[in-house]
Amino acid sequence: MPEPADDEVKTVFERHRKELLRYACRFVPADEAEDVLQDVFIALLKHKRSGAIRSAEQLAWLYRACHNRAIDYLRRKKRLIGEERLALLAAPTQEKKVTWPEIRALVYELSAQLDRNGSGSLLLHLLEEGTPRHEIARLLKISERTLRRKVARLFRFLEQELLRRGITGING
Numbered sequence: 001m002p003e004p005a006d007d008e009v010k011t012v013f014e015r016h017r018k019e020l021l022r023y024a025c026r027f028v029p030a031d032e033a034e035d036v037l038q039d040v041f042i043a044l045l046k047h048k049r050s051g052a053i054r055s056a057e058q059l060a061w062l063y064r065a066c067h068n069r070a071i072d073y074l075r076r077k078k079r080l081i082g083e084e085r086l087a088l089l090a091a092p093t094q095e096k097k098v099t100w101p102e103i104r105a106l107v108y109e110l111s112a113q114l115d116r117n118g119s120g121s122l123l124l125h126l127l128e129e130g131t132p133r134h135e136i137a138r139l140l141k142i143s144e145r146t147l148r149r150k151v152a153r154l155f156r157f158l159e160q161e162l163l164r165r166g167i168t169g170i171n172g
Contacts, residue, residue: 027070
C-alpha cells in the first residue's frame with residue numbers, strides 16, 4: 001500500500017518534472033539529465049518517507065539536489081575520462097623510462113606544432129592552469145564549440161605523436 005509521501009512525491013514529480021529537466025540540461029546532456037532527475041526524485045521519496053524534508057522547502061530542495069547530482073555526474077565523468085587518458089600513458093610497453101618532466105616538455109613542444117600560429121601551446125597552458133572554457137574561447141577569439149573541437153584535435157594529435165615516438169608509459 002503506498003504511503004502518503006509516495007503520492008505527494010508523484011504529484012511533485014508530475015508538476016515540476018519539465019522545469020527540473022530543463023534546469024538539469026544546463027549542466028549535463030539531455031539523456032543524462034533524465035538519469036539525474038530520476039536520482040533526485042528517488043532521493044526526494046526517501047527524504048519524504050523519513051520526514052527529513054517539509055513540503056514548504058521541497059522545491060528549493062529539488063533544485064539544489066538537481067544541481068548537486070548534475071555536478072556529481074560531471075565530476076564522475078571527468079574522472080573517468082581522465083583515468084582513461086592516463087591509462088593510455090600509464091602502461092609502459094618498452095624498456096625506455098620517460099619521466100614526467102621529460103614528457104611534459106615534449107608535450108608542450110608537440111602542441112606548438114598543432115597549427116601554424118602555435119596556439120596549441122597556449123591552449124595546453126590554459127587548460128593546465130584550469131582556465132574556464134568560456135575564458136579560453138574569449139582569449140583565442142573562437143566559439144566554445146570550436147574550442148571543444150580544437151581541444152579534441154590537440155589531444156588526438158598528442159596521443160598519436162607520443163605513440164609514434166614509442167612513448168606509452170610515464171614514470172615519476
